[in-house]
């Protein structure tokens with residue numbers, strides 16, 4: 001399945017530079033496993049990083065370095081997207097979590113041990129990741145989540161099921177790459193629970209009375 005929602009440019013550049021907080025980097029890696037388009041963009045970003053290093057060495061004016069970066073960002077990819085690593089080819093197995101999640105959650109969706117945190121919401125929090133929070137969420141079909149925004153960045157990837165919000169429809173493989181300003185209210189699709197992996201680098205900020213009541217349940 002080809003994802004429709006991708007990492008934004010800033011996230012790809014930060015990932016390439018090794019500058020993403022650890023929790024966000026795990027979700028970015030999981031998406032990259034399943035998205036050839038973003039793997040190509042990552043190659044471009046790696047090239048830009050190389051150009052910047054080179055420019056620094058020869059002391060090129062910042063304007064020239066910026067122009068070179070923009071040319072690279074606009075250019076058609078010079079190479080075909082790299083093939084996914086061999087173990088990713090097994091992605092048709094619906095039980096198998098992306099490899100990037102294995103150190104934190106194991107490899108089997110069925111073997112996950114969920115903990116209920118609110119009506120219709122179950123969660124597994126990764127412990128000891130540092131650099132933000134990383135969690136799996138399992139949200140009942142047809143649920144409306146509280147309206148919330150974030151003090152920082154949030155990166156969420158859908159693993160199973162789907163949800164809709166003002167930004168569109170998000171299905172398996174899609175990522176929602178949100179900054180601290182975006183206030184959103186996902187509604188999960190009917191049928192199967194929506195299972196996603198979410199990373200934040202700052203606590204969630206819920207709006208409204210009901211949401212504030214729920215906030216302690218989420219443990220943020």
Ligand SMILES: [Zn+2]
Nearest residue numbers: 006007035038
């Ligand atoms: Zn992508």
